[in-house]
Amino acid sequence: MMDEYRRGWAHxxxxxAKAELEAAKKMPYIAPSLVLEAVRKARNAIHYSLGEPAxxxxxxxEAAEKPQMxxxxxxxxxxxxxxxxxxxxxxxxxxxxxxxxxxxxLIQLASDIVETxxxxxxxx
Numbered sequence: 001m002m003d004e005y006r007r008g009w010a011h012x013x014x015x016x017a018k019a020e021l022e023a024a025k026k027m028p029y030i031a032p033s034l035v036l037e038a039v040r041k042a043r044n045a046i047h048y049s050l051g052e053p054a055x056x057x058x059x060x061x062e063a064a065e066k067p068q069m070x071x072x073x074x075x076x077x078x079x080x081x082x083x084x085x086x087x088x089x090x091x092x093x094x095x096x097x098x099x100x101x102x103x104x105x106l107i108q109l110a111s112d113i114v115e116t117x118x119x120x121x122x123x124x
Contacts, residue, residue, distance in 0.1 A: 007118050014045045016041045020038035
């Protein structure tokens with residue numbers, strides 16, 4: 001079961017990720033940085049909902065070093081989020097619509113994960 005502290009942070013990060021994404025849609029000239037921030041916050045929401053974020057990040061980092069050894073589909077998903085963040089951070093010219101769409105999908109997945117683990121519906 002998730003404690004109130006982590007539940008609160010998971011919900012906060014999801015709210016902020018959604019707000020960053022909405023801002024990216026309204027301000028395309030700064031969309032790349034906003035999309036990256038939205039993805040980071042969605043990732044943080046997932047990490048807080050799973051347990052201690054520092055521990056989760058260590059597990060993901062170790063798994064990313066040996067991607068061929070990952071047999072757990074959820075761990076592979078978490079590694080893919082890290083790869084997406086690296087790609088977004090390195091790209092100078094990001095296809096804005098594609099980036100926003102990927103971020104939107106990730107935020108929805110993060111919402112589903114947090115809702116499942118907390119047993120609470122997250123309001124938009």
